[in-house]
Amino acid sequence: MIAVSACLCGVNCRYDGRNSYHPVLMEKLSTEDLLPICPEQLGGLPTPRTLARIIGGTGYDVLDGAARVINDEDQDVTDHFLRGAFVALEMLRKHSVSKCYVKDKSPSCGFGKEIDMDNRKIIGVCSALFDREGIEVIEVS
Secondary structure (H helix, E strand, C coil), X not given: CEEEEHHHXXXXXXXXXXXXXXXXXXXXCCCCCEEEECXXXXXXXXXXXXCEEEECCCHHXXXXXXXXXXXXXXXXCHHHHHHHHHHHHHHHHHCCCCEEEEECCCCCCCEXXXXXXXXXXXXXXXXXXXXXXXXXXXXXX
């Protein structure tokens, strides 16, 4: 089984209530059992929701307590992002998943191709956790 950001599978779970369906990826994985995940929803955030960004570092720094996730209404949503990442990790463990395709630019799922406003690579909270736990993380644009 392979995990995939749910928005890439066509689930309307992005912050703006839309999806990021990726037909090429879905065709590539068409013979695989897929586990769609949306860490932000798993963390208790609604859809749609206010856009959020990691402030003060990357997802690794959020895991270490050195950075926060703040939305555009200036609300600290770090706990939601952490909760969702750990719930997603438990789902992957339960299904013996060792690979996950994630959506770029996301404060949950991004994994380093895109650069943020502070000229840092965007590494989301969930992807950082997966990486630390030895799960292969593959970012998709």
